[in-house]
Amino acid sequence: KLRVGVMISGRGSNMASILAAAEAQDCPYEVVLVASNNPEAAGLGFADERGVAIWAHDHRGMKRAEFDRLIDAALRAANVEMIALAGYMRLLSSEFVESWKGRILNIHPSLLPKYKGLDTHARAIEAGDAEAGCSVHIVTPELDDGPVVAQARVPVLAGDTPETLAERVLKEEHRLYPAALAKCAADVLQSRSPA
Numbered sequence: 001k002l003r004v005g006v007m008i009s010g011r012g013s014n015m016a017s018i019l020a021a022a023e024a025q026d027c028p029y030e031v032v033l034v035a036s037n038n039p040e041a042a043g044l045g046f047a048d049e050r051g052v053a054i055w056a057h058d059h060r061g062m063k064r065a066e067f068d069r070l071i072d073a074a075l076r077a078a079n080v081e082m083i084a085l086a087g088y089m090r091l092l093s094s095e096f097v098e099s100w101k102g103r104i105l106n107i108h109p110s111l112l113p114k115y116k117g118l119d120t121h122a123r124a125i126e127a128g129d130a131e132a133g134c135s136v137h138i139v140t141p142e143l144d145d146g147p148v149v150a151q152a153r154v155p156v157l158a159g160d161t162p163e164t165l166a167e168r169v170l171k172e173e174h175r176l177y178p179a180a181l182a183k184c185a186a187d188v189l190q191s192r193s194p195a
């Protein structure tokens, strides 16, 4: 199985869906570390209760590159081979991204390339979009940029608020992310196996 590290900043519901999918015997990845820039992240307790190793350090007061070296050391110590950002709400240094080139996935709550950054649901409603959704993409140094590997769509309904739309999209995130991660992990394992 491919060794995955999940990075979170808060609730961790996407991380939970990634952990749940990892319980299947034929899942091509295993989660070996959940790491956070926020020691108070609710998701840490959830992972810990399930016996997954956790690491947390408060990023405040640290330079971005300095903090990224710290989290990088934790990921490498756990022999992580691929990273899944799951509500990791901090821009990564280009040094970090370059050193994990092509091996960091992120989930973003919009149909990229639309609505990079924050407040994606409010912006989709404001624009009068008929559809919203989520995207899993490979992380590059630019925010919410990089090749999209999977997307899921939901309708925007009359009377939607950012909260009701977020809830509809989040259900799709929980389905999409484990599947996309499994596909990427399987591809890496496949590329390694002798012909």
Ligand code: GAR
Binding pocket: 008, 009, 010, 011, 012, 013, 014, 015, 086, 087, 088, 089, 107, 108, 109, 117, 134, 170, 173
């Ligand atoms: C998710 O909706 C995720 O797509 C979004 O934050 C939420 C985290 O929820 N990520 C971003 O906005 C990244 N820019 P979770 O902690 O329950 O997975």
